[in-house]
Amino acid sequence: MSRKNTFLSLLLVILLFSACKQNDVPKKTVVAAPVAFKQEAEAYLTKTSGDTIQHLKLEIADNDYERETGLMYRQAMDQDQGMLFIFEQEEPRGFYMKNTHIPLDLIFLNAQRKIVSISKNAQPESLETIPSNLPAQYVLEINGGLSDQWNLETGDSLILNRD
Template structure:
């Protein structure tokens, strides 16, 4: 009788273990696609010429701000997300559930770039601070800030669709 109890217990453990594995693999997130909500230009502080044009999504609700670019597999080079914060203050971002490396550009209420966090790594939950007050935050593909020659003091302008 003890033998059957032992076997029953082992069968129970195996069933439990297989259920656990199935539930983990069954968790899936839906692919989030880009929705163009505006256009953004980055202007050179030195020449006032356009350094870059981006199609943007705009995040301004609490949910949009918390979700950001999470769960996306890629982003085209000419796209980004602009976060509009309720007040100009020190900003703190992180890369939780974000699958693509990003450059994070902090912009003040005067529409000037005030700091960068370049090449933010996917899934990294370390805080990426603005180090100075910012009202807007632009996220673009990692490496683009350097490739386009963006620098502190450059300005942005954006329009909504």
Template sequence: MPAFRLPLLALALLLSGCANAGNPWVEIGGERFSVEIADDDAERARGLMFRDRLADGTGMLFIHDREEPQAYWMKNTRIPLDILYFDDDRKLVSQRRDTPPCSGGNACPSYPSGRPARYVLELNAGEAARLELQDGAELRFGKGIPPVR
């Protein structure tokens, strides 16, 4: 390989890593997760439906317009998830761990927050237990999280 191509290759590899650094992320329990954002009605309704897997180290962050009791269900969701509810201050107020998939359509049960929540983080089942999350844990937002309206 010609010598001038090595710096170009190194630069391309560096830039490809930097592109990923701009992806939205959250931190909980001392660990960072890349997240997809669901901040409108259509995105929140679709959520993680019809997916066969959720990559390790990733999740979905649902952002609601206001803090209020929330209820999520697993309709058309194929993977078990931890559903974590956070208030306006991004404190964990409720957890639904190891929530099973549901193919029962409208007969799928809902999983209420029990307390008002504004943010909901869905991760692969088992993450909350692995991180030993307790109510009151703080969700930290990284770059790429849209400002609250």
């Protein structure tokens, strides 16, 4: 065997050995820490008559990063909690449920914080766009089914108390 062939054979054995050794290294699993609810405001949903429907503790999403992340990666949310998305202006909105693990009702509100449309029981993990039927400046996300349970309707309002 020539020196060149011996060198190539030795190199091949080293490469095969190193490839086998890499498989012996235990794989690391990354476990994400649960995302905790952070109360930043409270609110009251009210009927057009002024009667209170529900008191809510709210987490606020009022910058690009928070609005893009929303309730992604959450495993659960209490019945009296929600996330309020606040935008600079009133315009048609579209949301999706990518990386969102819980079903949600999306409540679209105009600049006066009156409900203009409700999308019920949005499917977790869906990439389908959930549109507002009319321009909205605020979007309230609550657990799926609560808008029916609370009998929310177009025209009902959100009174926001943000310190």
